[in-house]
Amino acid sequence: DSGVTQTPKHLITATGQRVTLRCSPRSGDLSVYWYQQSLDQGLQFLIQYYNGEERAKGNILERFSAQQFPDLHSELNLSSLELGDSALYFCASSEPVAGEQFFGPGTRLTVL
Amino acid sequence: DAKTTQPPSMDCAEGRAANLPCNHSTISGNEYVYWYRQIHSQGPQYIIHGLKNNETNEMASLIITEDRKSSTLILPHATLRDTAVYYCITGGTSYGKLTFGQGTILTVHP
Numbered sequence: 205d206s207g208v209t210q211t212p213k214h215l216i217t218a219t220g221q222r223v224t225l226r227c228s229p230r231s232g233d234l235s236v237y238w239y240q241q242s243l244d245q246g247l248q249f250l251i252q253y254y255n256g257e258e259r260a261k262g263n264i265l266e267r268f269s270a271q272q273f274p275d276l277h278s279e280l281n282l283s284s285l286e287l288g289d290s291a292l293y294f295c296a297s298s299e300p301v302a303g304e305q306f307f308g309p310g311t312r313l314t315v316l
Numbered sequence: 317d318a319k320t321t322q323p324p325s326m327d328c329a330e331g332r333a334a335n336l337p338c339n340h341s342t343i344s345g346n347e348y349v350y351w352y353r354q355i356h357s358q359g360p361q362y363i364i365h366g367l368k369n370n371e372t373n374e375m376a377s378l379i380i381t382e383d384r385k386s387s388t389l390i391l392p393h394a395t396l397r398d399t400a401v402y403y404c405i406t407g408g409t410s411y412g413k414l415t416f417g418q419g420t421i422l423t424v425h426p
Contacts, residue, residue: 206359206361208359235412237412237413237414239414246416246417246418247354247360247403247414247416248416249413249414249415252412252413259412260412260413262413292357294359294360296359296360296414303348303350303365303407304350304362304365305362305414306362307359307360307361308359309358309359310357310358310359312357
């Protein structure tokens, strides 16, 4: 158990819909990262937040957005969903200045 | 793009040491070498990291060559539960994102 929690574990929805994925980092970790893992693209970095502010952006679509709240939990919002958005979405957290990241169990999103 | 090169797959007998190589010839002086593994769609798990000295923890050992262009992750006594995809990644401590390559699929056989 990494100490990072993600909800829901599974999500099934239809094309065009909007969903929100939630992540709670390890106690004391200020950084939160979101990653997407699909069969054809592998594990890809989406976005990082540090203490409530966006820190780095990766291959995140404009239809996707994220935020980190004052209590440090984070949400990833996916809108206008397409079949290709079906993937595992992982959240990770790390200490303020540390390299190792601790990953949650992921949310499996299926878009039908 | 990933800045590391790993063999796509390796096999190991249970109880034997598993030695996973990684080439990172373009690593810069302040970049660390990190190893993570992912067991069947679970979240990636941090294993170990190092800068230039060899490192050991309860999970594994990391051997980095003197020129820092390659490294080897050693699982001293592999078990069936070590079957996973192993990722070698380079980056700095405040770098943030991890850039995952394809990794090495390690299969541990009875």
